[in-house]
Amino acid sequence: MSENFRLDNVGLVNRNKKISFKFNGKNYFGYEGDTLASALIANGVHLVGRSFKYHRPRGFFGAGVDEPYAIVQMNRNNEVDPNVRATEQELFEGLEAKSVNCWPNVDFDIGAINNFLNIFFPAGFYYKTFMWPKSFWYKVYEPIIRKAAGFGAASIKHDKERYEHKYEYCDLLITGSGPSGLASAYAAAQNGAKVILAEDKSRFGGTLLTSDETIGNQSGKEWAEKIISELKSMSNVIVKNRSQVFGYYDHNMLVMSERVSDHLPKTEKYTPKQRLWYIRAKEVIISSGSIERPLVFGNNDTPGVMLSSAAKEYLKVYGVLVGKKPIIFTNNDSGYETAIEFKKNGVDPIVLDTRKDTNSEIIKEAKELNINIKFSYVVVAAKGYKKVNSADIAKISDDKKNISSIENIKCDCICVSGFWTPTIHLASQSGNKSKFSEEIDAFIPSQSKQKETTLGSANGVFTLEETLKTSFEKGNELSKKITNKENKVLVPSVVEKKSSNHDKFWCVPLPEGKNYKRFLDFQNDVSVSDIQLALREGYRSIEHVKRYTTLGMATDQGRTSNLNGLQLVSDIENKVVPQVGHTTFRPPYSPISIGAIVGREIGKHSKPTRKSPMHYWHEKNNAVFVDAGVWLRPRYYKQGNENLFEASKREAKNVRQNVGVCDVTTLGKIDIKGPDSAEFLNRVYTNAWLKLPVGKARYGVMLREDGIVMDDGTTTRISENHYHMTTTTAQAANVLTHLEYYLQLVWPELNVNVVSSTEQWAGAAIAGPKSRNLLQRLFPDLDVSNEGLPFMGYMEGKLFGVNAKIYRISFSGELAYEVNVESDYGNFMWEKIIEIGKEFNIQPYGTEALSTLRIEMGHVAGSELDGRTIPYDNSLEGLVSKKKDFIGKRSLNKKAYIESDRQKIVGVVPLDKKTSIPEGSYIVKDAKAKLPNPKLGHVSASCWSVEYDNPFSLAIIKDGKNMIGQKLFAMSPLKNKVIPVEIVSSHYVDPKGERVRS
Amino acid sequence: MLHIKCPHCGLRSQNEFSYGGDASVKRPELNKEISDQDWDNYVYLRKSPRGKHLELWQHISGCRQWIKVERDTLTHEIFKTLKANEEV
Numbered sequence A: 001m002s003e004n005f006r007l008d009n010v011g012l013v014n015r016n017k018k019i020s021f022k023f024n025g026k027n028y029f030g031y032e033g034d035t036l037a038s039a040l041i042a043n044g045v046h047l048v049g050r051s052f053k054y055h056r057p058r059g060f061f062g063a064g065v066d067e068p069y070a071i072v073q074m075n076r077n078n079e080v081d082p083n084v085r086a087t088e089q090e091l092f093e094g095l096e097a098k099s100v101n102c103w104p105n106v107d108f109d110i111g112a113i114n115n116f117l118n119i120f121f122p123a124g125f126y127y128k129t130f131m132w133p134k135s136f137w138y139k140v141y142e143p144i145i146r147k148a149a150g151f152g153a154a155s156i157k158h159d160k161e162r163y164e165h166k167y168e169y170c171d172l173l174i175t176g177s178g179p180s181g182l183a184s185a186y187a188a189a190q191n192g193a194k195v196i197l198a199e200d201k202s203r204f205g206g207t208l209l210t211s212d213e214t215i216g217n218q219s220g221k222e223w224a225e226k227i228i229s230e231l232k233s234m235s236n237v238i239v240k241n242r243s244q245v246f247g248y249y250d251h252n253m254l255v256m257s258e259r260v261s262d263h264l265p266k267t268e269k270y271t272p273k274q275r276l277w278y279i280r281a282k283e284v285i286i287s288s289g290s291i292e293r294p295l296v297f298g299n300n301d302t303p304g305v306m307l308s309s310a311a312k313e314y315l316k317v318y319g320v321l322v323g324k325k326p327i328i329f330t331n332n333d334s335g336y337e338t339a340i341e342f343k344k345n346g347v348d349p350i351v352l353d354t355r356k357d358t359n360s361e362i363i364k365e366a367k368e369l370n371i372n373i374k375f376s377y378v379v380v381a382a383k384g385y386k387k388v389n390s391a392d393i394a395k396i397s398d399d400k401k402n403i404s405s406i407e408n409i410k411c412d413c414i415c416v417s418g419f420w421t422p423t424i425h426l427a428s429q430s431g432n433k434s435k436f437s438e439e440i441d442a443f444i445p446s447q448s449k450q451k452e453t454t455l456g457s458a459n460g461v462f463t464l465e466e467t468l469k470t471s472f473e474k475g476n477e478l479s480k481k482i483t484n485k486e487n488k489v490l491v492p493s494v495v496e497k498k499s500s501n502h503d504k505f506w507c508v509p510l511p512e513g514k515n516y517k518r519f520l521d522f523q524n525d526v527s528v529s530d531i532q533l534a535l536r537e538g539y540r541s542i543e544h545v546k547r548y549t550t551l552g553m554a555t556d557q558g559r560t561s562n563l564n565g566l567q568l569v570s571d572i573e574n575k576v577v578p579q580v581g582h583t584t585f586r587p588p589y590s591p592i593s594i595g596a597i598v599g600r601e602i603g604k605h606s607k608p609t610r611k612s613p614m615h616y617w618h619e620k621n622n623a624v625f626v627d628a629g630v631w632l633r634p635r636y637y638k639q640g641n642e643n644l645f646e647a648s649k650r651e652a653k654n655v656r657q658n659v660g661v662c663d664v665t666t667l668g669k670i671d672i673k674g675p676d677s678a679e680f681l682n683r684v685y686t687n688a689w690l691k692l693p694v695g696k697a698r699y700g701v702m703l704r705e706d707g708i709v710m711d712d713g714t715t716t717r718i719s720e721n722h723y724h725m726t727t728t729t730a731q732a733a734n735v736l737t738h739l740e741y742y743l744q745l746v747w748p749e750l751n752v753n754v755v756s757s758t759e760q761w762a763g764a765a766i767a768g769p770k771s772r773n774l775l776q777r778l779f780p781d782l783d784v785s786n787e788g789l790p791f792m793g794y795m796e797g798k799l800f801g802v803n804a805k806i807y808r809i810s811f812s813g814e815l816a817y818e819v820n821v822e823s824d825y826g827n828f829m830w831e832k833i834i835e836i837g838k839e840f841n842i843q844p845y846g847t848e849a850l851s852t853l854r855i856e857m858g859h860v861a862g863s864e865l866d867g868r869t870i871p872y873d874n875s876l877e878g879l880v881s882k883k884k885d886f887i888g889k890r891s892l893n894k895k896a897y898i899e900s901d902r903q904k905i906v907g908v909v910p911l912d913k914k915t916s917i918p919e920g921s922y923i924v925k926d927a928k929a930k931l932p933n934p935k936l937g938h939v940s941a942s943c944w945s946v947e948y949d950n951p952f953s954l955a956i957i958k959d960g961k962n963m964i965g966q967k968l969f970a971m972s973p974l975k976n977k978v979i980p981v982e983i984v985s986s987h988y989v990d991p992k993g994e995r996v997r998s
Numbered sequence B: 001m002l003h004i005k006c007p008h009c010g011l012r013s014q015n016e017f018s019y020g021g022d023a024s025v026k027r028p029e030l031n032k033e034i035s036d037q038d039w040d041n042y043v044y045l046r047k048s049p050r051g052k053h054l055e056l057w058q059h060i061s062g063c064r065q066w067i068k069v070e071r072d073t074l075t076h077e078i079f080k081t082l083k084a085n086e087e088v
C-alpha cells in the first residue's frame, strides 16, 4: 500500500530507509524516524481504537505522551506488549501492532451499541446499574464489562526480555530537553556540575523542533543540535533520550525509565529492553514543558479532531499531513502557527478564532498569506462517524452564551488549540503545592518542598526569550552553589513573535435541541453531562468527582484533559478553579512496564544463593537440593531410582545403625567476645550461663520480649571471655540484630562484641553409634572417649594438619559430634570423613533424614518454634530459670501462658501404623462433629520413624500433657484425609536421652 | 527512598537500613518489679504520631550500628540523626 499524506522534502525522517509494518493485519510502509502514529497518518489511517465506555471510534489526538486514545497492542519478536502509545512507538522493520478495546474488530465493534444505549452509562454507572442483584456482579456483570472495556491483553508467557536497574547520583537532574532544559543543562555543565539531561522522546529539542523562532543566528532546531552535541562531549554530563522521569520520590530521589530497545525489532544481546534509573539528585530542574489544552464541542472525540500542536508536529517532524482540508479551531495565537505550516505546504486551512477581531504579529502573517480567518467563530459539532467529514460551525456572541448562523462546512480534520497546560506532575509529586495562575488558566508550581525548580512553559512561561534567560540563570545559579565554580555563558538573542492574549472561553454551548456528547476526558469517556450529573447528585470534592466519573484516571492521568474538567466544575459551582483544586498527581507520570519495575530480581536472581564449601561434592554425589533460607542444602543423596522417601529412610536408618555425615555449614554462627559475655548470655537465654566452664557447650533458648521463642541453639565457651554461638539457619541474621540491639541500646554498659562468623566455618555433623570410632580415626592424637570428650564437651585438634574444632553436640539424638574447620578446608574435611568413614559404612545424609531423626526424638525446630509458641509449649520448661531475669521473662506470667490446658507438644501415631499424617492437619476429638469442628491443635512435623518403621508426627495441642494415650483424629481438609490417631509422648525414641551420652 | 545520614558512615540510601521503631521506649530494668499494665505498655503499645518522631534504624548493610533518627512521619523530612548513646 502506498502513502498519500506524506510531503516531499519536509520533516526529519530518513527518506532513504523505507520500513514496512503491519497494523490490524494490513501491510503499510513508513520511514526510519517515524512513529507508528506518524506512519499510520501518512497512510491515511485515522481509526485506531474504540473508546473505553461507549466504544466510539477513536483516532489520534496528540503526537507523544499527550495521546489519550491511540493505545495499541504490540507484537515484537514474539512477545506481546499491551498498552503502547502509537504516538510514542518508533517504527521498526516488521513492526506488528493492533487496536485494543474493540471486539470483534476496530471497524465493527459490538460494544459501540453502548453509544446508542448511553442512558445506561452515565457517571457512576458501575455503581448504579450493576448493584442489583448483588450476586450478579461477580458472575455476570463484571466479566462482561471487563471483556468489553479492557485495554490491551497482557501476555501469559514468561517475559524473556531483560530489564535492568541502575543507581546514579548527580548534581542536577534535568527532565526534558526543550529550550529550558537545554539552557539550564548547558549553564550547569559549564560550571562543572554533574548533570543528567533526560528526554522522553527520541529527538532532543522539544518545541524547538517545531517552532520557527531563531536563537542567535540559528534556527531553534540547529541551536538545539549544537547544544546537545556539546553536552554529549562533556564528561560531566549524561544525556539520555527515550528516557522518561516518571516519579519524584522522597529526598530528591527520582526514577527514570529508559526505553533502551523498544525502538528496535528485537533486543540485542547483553542489552536490556528497558532500564530503570534510580537517581539521587542534589537539585532537580523540571523542564517538562506543557501540553495543549483541548476545546470542548459536540463529538469532539471523532477521529480527525486533534491538538493543533500535534498536527504541527506531524507536519514539521514527520512531513505528514493530518488532513488536506483542515479547520483550525483556536482561542489563542498557537493555532495560527499550525495554520501557517499548512498554508506553506500547499494546504488551505480555515481558522476559527473564538476571539473577537484580534491582532498580533502572527495573525498579521496569516492574513498576509491569505489564510481564511473567521473571528468569533466556533466549531459546534464534528460530523462523521469513523472520520471527520464536515463540521457545523457557528458565530458566537461576545458573551459566549449564544451561537447563531450555524452552517456545515466540509473538512477532513479539526485542529484544536485551547491554550497550554503546564506539565506540573513531577513538581506536584515532590510535594510542591501548586497555585492557580489566572493569566494562563492553569496550575503552576509554587513553593518547593524538595530541591526542585520548574522552568519554561512547565512554569507557565511561554516566551522563548524569558525561558532561555531564566533557564541559563537558574542552571548557573544552582550548579554554582554545588561546584563553587562559575563559568558564565552569554544568553543568546532570540527572535520570536509577540503573541496576543488568549481567550478564556473553552466550552462551546449546545445548539438548541441538540444533545451532542462533548468530551472532557477522552481516555475515560467522561463528557460534560457526566460532570453535570455528578454535581447534581451532590458530589463536591474534586477527588470524589474524579472517582465517581473516572475523570483524569487511568493511563492518561489527566495529562491532556483534566483541566477542562476542573474548569467545568468551577463554572457550575460558581467557584474559581483554585477553590476546586486539582486531584493528586501520582507516579508514574506515564505507564511503566512491570518488567522494568522488577528488573533483574526474578527467578534465581530474586535472592542470593549461598552454597557451602562442600556444595560441589554434594552435586557430584547426586544430592537433590532444597532451599533453606538463602542457602542450598542437600535434601537427600539419590541412589539409583530412589525417591525422596526411600532415600531419606535409608540415610536416617544408617545414622541409627552405623554413622552418617551431614553438612551443617549453614547453621548461623556468632562469635561473642568480651569480659561481660557470660552476663550477656545469661540475659539473652532463658537458662543459666554464669557457671558454664571453659570447654563446654550448652543448649539455650532465647525469647522475644513477648515471651515467644525466638531461636534455639548451642553456645560453647571457647575461653574465659570467648563464646561461639550457633543459631538456626533461618534466624541467623535476626539473632545477630537482636544481640546488637541489646548491646548497643539497652545495655551499652556491657563490654561485649558480637560478629557473624557463619561463613568462616565449614561444619560436618558426624552422627551414629559408630561416630566415636570414626572421630578417633580422624583425630588419633586426641582422647575422644566418653570421659575425655563427654556430651556437651569441646575440643580443638588437628585434622590431618588442619585446625579443627570438635563439639560433642547432637541434633539427631544419636552419639554425635560436629567438626568445624575454616571454610576453605571444608571440602578437605568432608572428603577425609567420607574416605575414613567407609570402614564404618558412613553415608552422607540430607535435611530430610535430619528431620526424620529429630522428629522421632522429639527435638523441636522451626516448625514448632514458629513464632507462636512459648518454651512451655515445647516442653522446654527445664530450661527456664526461676532465679534470674532474662529477655521476655516477665511476659511468661501472662494469664494465657500459664493456663492449665495450655497447648503442648505431643507425639502422634496413626492407629493403622501405615497412613502418614499430612503436616498442618488439625487434631480433633470427633471427626464427624458439625463444622466448625473445634480444633485442639495442629500437626507441626511428620516423618516415617526409622526406629519403629511406622509414621510419626509431632503436634502442638491444647491440654497436651493430659492428652497422652487418647485416641483422636487428624483431619486434613486440604488432602481430604481423616486419620484415627493415638497421642503419645513427643520423645518417641530414646526418651531418656541415653544415646547422646553413651 | 529516604536518604539517611548515618552518624558513623554518612549519607546512605534507605535500603541499607532497617527500621527499629520508637526510640523513646525504654526497656524496664532487669529484676525490677513491674505491673502487668506497665509491662504490656512496654511490649505492645506504641504511639503512632503524625509529625516528628524519634525512631531507631539499624545500618544493617553498613556499619551495623543502631542509630536514632528524628523524622517527620508525614513529610519524611529528617531533622537529625544521632548515635545510639546520644540524646536529642
Ligand SMILES: [Zn+2]
Binding pocket: B006, B007, B008, B009, B010, B059, B062, B063, B064, B065
Ligand atoms: Zn553506618
